[in-house]
Amino acid sequence: MPNFSAKLIRWHKHHGRHHLPWQGTRDPYAIWLSEIMLQQTQVTTVTPYYQRFMQRFPNIKSLALGPLDDILTLWSGLGYYARARYLHQSAQLIIKNYDGKFPRQLDLIQQFPGIGRSTAAAIAVFAFGERCAILDGNVKRVFTRHFGIEGYPGNQKIQNQLWEKAIALLPDKNAKNNIETYTQALMDLGALVCKRSKPNCMICPLQQSCTALRENRVNKLPTIKPRRPLPEKETVFLILTNQKKIFLEKRPTPGIWGGLWCPPEMTTNENATTYCSQHYNLTIKPMSDMPPLNHSFTHFKLRIHPKLLKVSAQIDSKKNKAIWLTLDEALATAIPTPVRKLLKQIESNPTFTSKNG
Numbered sequence: 001m002p003n004f005s006a007k008l009i010r011w012h013k014h015h016g017r018h019h020l021p022w023q024g025t026r027d028p029y030a031i032w033l034s035e036i037m038l039q040q041t042q043v044t045t046v047t048p049y050y051q052r053f054m055q056r057f058p059n060i061k062s063l064a065l066g067p068l069d070d071i072l073t074l075w076s077g078l079g080y081y082a083r084a085r086y087l088h089q090s091a092q093l094i095i096k097n098y099d100g101k102f103p104r105q106l107d108l109i110q111q112f113p114g115i116g117r118s119t120a121a122a123i124a125v126f127a128f129g130e131r132c133a134i135l136d137g138n139v140k141r142v143f144t145r146h147f148g149i150e151g152y153p154g155n156q157k158i159q160n161q162l163w164e165k166a167i168a169l170l171p172d173k174n175a176k177n178n179i180e181t182y183t184q185a186l187m188d189l190g191a192l193v194c195k196r197s198k199p200n201c202m203i204c205p206l207q208q209s210c211t212a213l214r215e216n217r218v219n220k221l222p223t224i225k226p227r228r229p230l231p232e233k234e235t236v237f238l239i240l241t242n243q244k245k246i247f248l249e250k251r252p253t254p255g256i257w258g259g260l261w262c263p264p265e266m267t268t269n270e271n272a273t274t275y276c277s278q279h280y281n282l283t284i285k286p287m288s289d290m291p292p293l294n295h296s297f298t299h300f301k302l303r304i305h306p307k308l309l310k311v312s313a314q315i316d317s318k319k320n321k322a323i324w325l326t327l328d329e330a331l332a333t334a335i336p337t338p339v340r341k342l343l344k345q346i347e348s349n350p351t352f353t354s355k356n357g
């Protein structure tokens with residue numbers, strides 16, 4: 001369907017996005033970073049993170065040599081922290097195996113940790129003008145609706161069908177710059193027009209040929225994932241304080257929040273007094289009740305029971321791969337979102353500020 005790409009390319013000229021901070025460059029590093037940040041995250045959220053990251057780590061070498069802690073601090077709040085760890089590892093691999101030059105072949109790009117087929121294709125298109133097909137979440141939505149494809153797009157059979165479409169729809173080989181414009185147009189159409197909820201079909205350049213619109217199935221596609229309820233887990237965060245400082249430990253990698261700083265964690269069956277005595281040889285004094293906090297991961301839901309406790313002395317941080325930080329320092333370090341929320345609560349908790357001195 002050559003018309004498909006032609007319509008999108010024409011539409012993009014006046015209605016697509018042209019001034020995103022990672023556009024107008026052929027620097028594969030800048031494009032790679034943006035593509036990784038944009039996985040599961042919206043442009044408006046990504047933009048300030050991207051700009052701060054590029055300022056601190058402007059190229060592959062600076063990222064490869066940078067401390068993981070600094071990288072995670074800049075990533076703090078963006079979520080899916082494995083992305084940041086993979087970026088760091090990949091930058092080191094590029095220095096080691098490719099003399100610091102980002103490879104241009106799709107199969108080589110795809111071998112780096114954290115880079116899947118669609119992300120590799122987007123980098124190859126925007127950095128090197130390679131004629132490759134992308135298939136991210138937005139594109140899957142456009143394709144399933146436009147071609148009326150039933151079935152959950154995460155299912156392998158449906159995915160194969162969508163990849164075939166993605167390849168068949170690529171614009172003509174000979175037209176210069178078309179691949180970049182077409183790829184950006186597909187992304188933009190999914191983000192701006194063919195949105196998950198309330199798609200704006202009336203202004204869509206594909207409305208004439210759209211199966212879902214014609215058959216009144218727009219709201220039924222893409223087929224949603226057959227849902228099983230997410231398992232729920234519970235945990236206790238021990239927010240240990242002394243001298244207006246908070247005790248944070250580095251989470252092991254790999255694992256949830258690997259490499260980030262968090263309060264010590266125990267199960268709901270354990271006792272905080274016994275835990276602190278056994279692990280740190282310290283006594284504790286409860287300071288104030290804090291409400292539980294819910295946090296959702298892709299595969300489970302976590303209910304965190306925070307306990308704000310004053311400890312009798314500062315734990316030796318060197319021995320425990322840990323740090324003692326003031327609230328301000330802790331908020332500026334690499335911590336996951338739920339810990340940030342808890343620290344914000346403590347910030348306005350009079351018990352902490354008055355009794356903890």
Ligand code: SF4
Pocket residue numbers: 142145146193194195199200201202204205206207210211212213218
């Ligand atoms: S007409 Fe509507 S459903 Fe079809 S591709 Fe356009 S926005 Fe999506």
